[in-house]
Amino acid sequence: MNEHLPALAILLPLLSAPFCILVRRRNVALALIIAVCWATFAMTAQLLYRVRVDGPVTYELGGWNAPYGIEYHIDLLSAFVMTFVSGMAAIVASYAPRSIALELDTRQVYLFCTVFLLCMAGLMGIAATGDLFNLFVFIEISSLSTYAMISLGRRRRALMATFQYLIVGTIGATFILIGIGLLYIVTGTLNMGDLAHRLQALDTNRTTLVAFGFLTVGVALKMALFPLHFWLPDAYANAPSAVTSFIASTSTKVSVYVLIRLIYTIFGTGFAYRAEALDAILLPLALLGGLVASLIACYQTDLKRLLAFSSVAQVSYMALGISLGNVAGLSGAIVHLFNHAITKGAMFLAVGAIVFRVRSSRFVDLRGIGRRMPVTSACMVIGGLSLIGVPGTAGFVSKWFLVQGAIDRDLWPAAITLLGSSLLAVVYVWKFVETAYLGRPEEETLRDEAPGPLLVPVLIVTAAILWFGFDSDWSAGIAESAARALLEQGS
């Protein structure tokens, strides 16, 4: 049992998905996803503990030896990503029954459960696998189920948003496939560890360079790195609330994980153009993305869209950490994966609770929501403080590492730009505060808090934001040792 954990954590959600279709009963399917998600979370947590104590775990599927068969290679970074993905899935699954009932036809609920489990299995698989082609397949599993989930949105705009996402996502995935093919042509292997060795032995040639380009652009499309982010706001704003909170907190983060793998594991320091690509392309784009997306967020009139643009900005911070290429920067990127997942998760869950009562997420309709739903609004404000990076919240920890990483490399302009975009975050978070607490609703409403099943998940994740803000030893410790391992591996 124990040695099969890496495969079980992915197979359990993957195999439970068809069960939801078979039973068709709404309550059974909902109970099943809650049970499966928490069980998976327990397994990944145990896996993370084992990896922390004993070092990386490898699992050979079907018993075929590593470079020939498919291998799951779970190091600290993979286990960390798997744990928070399954954790957020568990929280969202517990939140979904009440939230989805409002936004979805009762007869469709079991289908939602199916795609939710498939999406989760795909995301977990991306983090676990050590085989490049397997990675592509998992990316497509998670993307296809994400399209299906977004198209469940109530407004008809959701359909067009999904279609645009599907086109962009498929182009991104095909770019990744082209990159994998070119690498396979050059090296004759698909195993990531093996690839890294063989690429190091080769001189950098044009084919590897082109492969690097295709892979990076493909992953950048998937993670909505500025200026390839245009699909994200529409998709997030029109999906059902539970779906938005799940994909916003996990899907782009897992793509960032793929970028880290790509740059630090597969193309190690032996790849001659890596430093140039990081400094000349990724770093400026990340800084610009942080500023521009935050600026656009300030002008939004819909809370969901505002948070979606803020996600683009936050992904840019992760890209910034990756491009810095030193321990502090990379740790910042990794810890921000987690911190942003809980921050955005809490905020979108809170938005879902607000939509449950108000039936709208436009600022015009949210005036005075601070008095109507005091607890939910307080959670939104705490999430907002974490987006800004106020000390005592999780967001502060990641910003601290990122600024340190920039200063270590004497990139003062980068550090100042980062702080500048945090100031813009103050502006857009203030927009919510102003509407919620200073705005007067058109008709006076009584206190009308969200129901318990929606409120408890919001409170748990908000508590996590504060917890990991004050006690960052666990999250930042893991991020730092994962970053060190990645940087040593590459050199």
Place this chain on the structure above:
Amino acid sequence: MNQVLGLYDYWVVVTLMMVGFYIVIANRNLVKKMIGLSIFQASVLLLYVAAGKVRGGTAPIVPPGADGEVTYSHPLPSVLMLTAIVVGVATMSVALALIVRIKEAYGTIEEDEVLARCEGVE
């Protein structure tokens, strides 16, 4: 000259890739966009299969009674592409299902018209 003739299969791949990509970007009709996307994906299938082909190679099965060396093509890229075809079919069916829903909701599958109607009241 060798660049053109010796690598002609890759030129086919690149041409198809660009044709497909152009259709996706330039066409406003959603179904035609999907046709472009299909061509784009198909070009990648050819890229892999072309890479696995060995000149004069046969299928990787030892013929009965053969002794000595048999030249055969690399089977793995073709096998990988079987998976990619499945992924492509899945993507296509999700997209076509979406187009049916878009037609029901908006009454058109021209991108400009759909987006113009999005601007209106929901």
